[in-house]
Amino acid sequence: GAVVSQHPSRVICKSGTSVKIECRSLDFQATTMFWYRQFPKQSLMLMATSNEGSKATYEQGVEKDKFLINHASLTLSTLTVTSAHPEDSSFYICSARRGPGTEAFFGQGTRLTVV
Amino acid sequence: DAKTTQPPSMDCAEGRAANLPCNHSTISGNEYVYWYRQIHSQGPQYIIHGLKNNETNEMASLIITEDRKSSTLILPHATLRDTAVYYCIVRAQTGANNLFFGTGTRLTVIP
Numbered sequence: 001g002a003v004v005s006q007h008p009s010r011v012i013c014k015s016g017t018s019v020k021i022e023c024r025s026l027d028f029q030a031t032t033m034f035w036y037r038q039f040p041k042q043s044l045m046l047m048a049t050s051n052e053g054s055k056a057t058y059e060q061g062v063e064k065d066k067f068l069i070n071h072a073s074l075t076l077s078t079l080t081v082t083s084a085h086p087e088d089s090s091f092y093i094c095s096a097r098r099g100p101g102t103e104a105f106f107g108q109g110t111r112l113t114v115v
Numbered sequence: 116d117a118k119t120t121q122p123p124s125m126d127c128a129e130g131r132a133a134n135l136p137c138n139h140s141t142i143s144g145n146e147y148v149y150w151y152r153q154i155h156s157q158g159p160q161y162i163i164h165g166l167k168n169n170e171t172n173e174m175a176s177l178i179i180t181e182d183r184k185s186s187t188l189i190l191p192h193a194t195l196r197d198t199a200v201y202y203c204i205v206r207a208q209t210g211a212n213n214l215f216f217g218t219g220t221r222l223t224v225i226p
Contacts, residue, residue: 004158006158034213034214036216043202043216043217043218043219044153044159044216045216046213046214046215049213091156093158093159094158095158095159095214103149103161103164104161104214105161106151106158106159106160106161107158108157108158109156109157109158111156
């Protein structure tokens with residue numbers, strides 16, 4: 001299968017600071033990338049969908065000004081958690097697909113801890 | 116996208132076949148059945164998908180009933196490394212194509 005890489009795999013930051021998470025498709029061009037969040041013992045919750053070159057579409061209840069998504073190229077999307085607070089601590093996972101109707105491949109996830 | 120129902124947990128003896136059921140009684144004609152699994156603290160891993168015919172790959176087999184209202188993922192010889200949460204998702208091939216994850220089945224392979 002295709003490879004999607006996330007960086008960093010884990011990060012600890014202070015409350016009030018911003019954190020950027022990168023998602024790269026290593027061996028294919030991803031027209032669409034998805035960002036998920038997963039709290040302990042819960043399933044993945046879709047946060048937003050981003051298409052290369054256009055604004056991300058956010059799911060209901062997800063603040064677009066807090067979770068900034070940039071999908072500037074066909075191989076890179078970034079999620080920036082701005083002014084992070086302890087309740088933003090979670091496992092953030094991205095996925096990418098080549099195009100409509102193709103299967104999505106997932107990154108290994110980023111564990112964010114806000115202290 | 117149609118909803119799916121899976122048992123919350125299952126056990127399987129190492130070396131035996133693991134059969135994971137999924138109910139998707141409201142599936143539409145253009146929706147595929149996808150299976151992913153998530154090993155602890157990792158991102159989900161694609162396993163297999165199908166529309167109406169049974170499918171097999173190097174990881175698993177997917178059996179879809181004739182009415183497409185349910186399916187079974189089969190891991191033919193479960194190993195300890197197959198311990199994970201398995202998600203059954205139905206998704207159309209057109210439109211937004213988001214994958215919405217339910218609660219999945221926690222499979223524990225026992226030595």
